[in-house]
Amino acid sequence: MNWLKLARNLTLQVEPTNxxxxxxxxxxRRNFQRPVRFLPLDEFTKILASGNFGYVGLHxxxxxxxxxxxxxxxxxxxxxxxxxxxTTNATLLEDNMDGILKSGxxxxxxxxxxxxxxxxxxxxxxxxxxEKGRRNFNxxxxxxxxxxxxxxxEQITELVRLASDMGIDAVVLHRLFNVYKVDPSVxxxxxxxxxxxxxxxxxxxxxxxxxxxxxxxxxxxCRIVNxxxxxxxxxxxxxxxxxxxxxxxDALEQGVDKVMQxxxxxxxxxxxxxxxxxxxxxx
Amino acid sequence: xxxxITVTTGGAISGCTGACQVMPQILAxxxxxxxxxxxxxxxIRKRLxxxxxxx
Numbered sequence: 001m002n003w004l005k006l007a008r009n010l011t012l013q014v015e016p017t018n019x020x021x022x023x024x025x026x027x028x029r030r031n032f033q034r035p036v037r038f039l040p041l042d043e044f045t046k047i048l049a050s051g052n053f054g055y056v057g058l059h060x061x062x063x064x065x066x067x068x069x070x071x072x073x074x075x076x077x078x079x080x081x082x083x084x085x086x087t088t089n090a091t092l093l094e095d096n097m098d099g100i101l102k103s104g105x106x107x108x109x110x111x112x113x114x115x116x117x118x119x120x121x122x123x124x125x126x127x128x129x130x131e132k133g134r135r136n137f138n139x140x141x142x143x144x145x146x147x148x149x150x151x152x153x154e155q156i157t158e159l160v161r162l163a164s165d166m167g168i169d170a171v172v173l174h175r176l177f178n179v180y181k182v183d184p185s186v187x188x189x190x191x192x193x194x195x196x197x198x199x200x201x202x203x204x205x206x207x208x209x210x211x212x213x214x215x216x217x218x219x220x221x222c223r224i225v226n227x228x229x230x231x232x233x234x235x236x237x238x239x240x241x242x243x244x245x246x247x248x249x250d251a252l253e254q255g256v257d258k259v260m261q262x263x264x265x266x267x268x269x270x271x272x273x274x275x276x277x278x279x280x281x282x283x
Numbered sequence: 284x285x286x287x288i289t290v291t292t293g294g295a296i297s298g299c300t301g302a303c304q305v306m307p308q309i310l311a312x313x314x315x316x317x318x319x320x321x322x323x324x325x326x327i328r329k330r331l332x333x334x335x336x337x338x
Contacts, residue, residue, distance in 0.1 A: 009293075009307070011290060013287050055287065055289045057287025057289060057290075083289075085289060087285060087288065107288050107289075143288055145285070147285070170292075172288060172291050172292070174285060177285075213291050215291075223290055224286045224290050227290045228286065228287055228289070228290050241285065241286060
């Protein structure tokens with residue numbers, strides 16, 4: 001039995017590209033000035049080999065399905081015993097059906113924040129679920145990943161119901177990250193509204209027999225930093241996707257493990273509570 | 284986009300939200316129990332054989 005393997009529950013989050021075919025108002029990608037890049041397979045394999053990871057999340061500040069080598073990365077990671085997942089805006093599922101189903105991808109999440117956008121991609125998600133059933137595959141597990149904010153508060157119950165009707169396996173909700181205030185119209189919901197929403201959703205999920213994941217109480221060090229490490233498309237290591245300017249080292253030159261053992265990483269974890277961004281994050 | 288799905292689900296692939304999430308801890312505890320049994324095997328054997336004689 002491989003004891004080391006059992007202890008691996010760290011997720012490596014790698015950004016396959018920072019190119020995107022959408023311009024969402026809740027997305028902080030709007031703030032970036034980074035040149036567009038696509039991560040090549042050889043750099044991905046080098047990054048993956050530089051640490052002991054249980055999972056790899058193939059997404060960042062771009063639409064992952066735009067990277068032509070994405071499924072080669074999935075196949076490579078799965079062959080190495082690392083479970084793969086990705087979050088997509090679901091607009092390119094139709095063109096990538098074979099890759100999604102044949103590569104061995106474990107989990108796919110459809111990231112949405114409003115009903116209007118979701119309605120446009122419903123046919124593609126339904127086709128994927130139908131094709132998965134037709135081929136008798138149990139992978140990938142499908143998730144609807146909803147960002148909660150003031151503008152969709154009244155839509156969330158309906159979205160969860162819709163996900164269940166469509167045969168999506170699970171629903172994940174997470175709080176808005178709005179520290180950079182990308183769009184002034186995008187706002188958090190209040191703690192009272194959140195409590196009410198969660199109670200309603202728990203009841204609904206139980207009646208629909210739907211797997212539901214609600215956000216946890218925020219803590220320091222937070223869940224993201226405790227469970228994952230982020231590598232940008234340029235190979236820079238950051239403790240979190242929401243900290244695009246906090247680079248702790250280079251994944252291609254130093255390796256992820258080395259960066260995570262460094263003093264600079266340990267100091268970041270120690271002082272996270274006082275960090276100007278982390279101290280205001282509610283995720 | 285956002286943080287990986289495994290951050291939220293705790294790596295609960297295929298719907299595992301129960302004991303398999305703490306499998307490393309369970310296996311580690313079993314390991315420790317095994318080491319303790321091995322370490323005190325002499326005492327345990329003596330106790331067991333004493334009981335046999337007594338009965």
